[in-house]
Amino acid sequence: DAGVTQSPTHLIKTRGQQVTLRCSPKSGHDTVSWYQQALGQGPQFIFQYYEEEERQRGNFPDRFSGHQFPNYSSELNVNALLLGDSALYLCASSSLGQGGEKLFFGSGTQLSVL
């Protein structure tokens, strides 16, 4: 049983470019959440997708957008990259509606913006 998988593992971009990160949830999970973790900080919630819609969003600008596909996999898109977007981006999956369900995280995508 595969856990949460993310791709790519590392990415280097320049300011102003756009990037797409991908996530496949753990088998049996229908909800995907994205987090940004800056160096030395705890992860910060970006948004959550369920039934192909954004259910909840953290304090991130509209440059951050996402999508969920019918097979529950998800993409995170970041436009007009800034140096401050350099971080580890983590995807987490869970099963909605089970109140307090444990979240499972992928290994992350390390994004460097030059």
Add this chain to the structure above:
Amino acid sequence: KQEVTQIPAALSVPEGENLVLNCSFTDSAIYNLQWFRQDPGKGLTSLLLIQSSQREQTSGRLNASLDKSSGRSTLYIAASQPGDSATYLCAVHDTDKLIFGTGTRLQVFP
């Protein structure tokens, strides 16, 4: 607004010691609390999940307690080993998202 704090920020101990890592949160209205381990540059590995109705959870050498009324959780690591070296994060489950502390960086030396 929920805030999560972890102390100490860093800890260096000799192998074999018993450790206590602390986590505090400002709003007691949480669904659950989850402890994670993170190795450098890697993702998060879930260690223990404590539901809001529970007081503690145990897994092997790890024991986590939760006191909602005081807004505190502790992670107890028994007989620490060099392989326990990592950053330990606690997170409270706030509706549909996790709110994380900044972590405790643990180094266990032989």
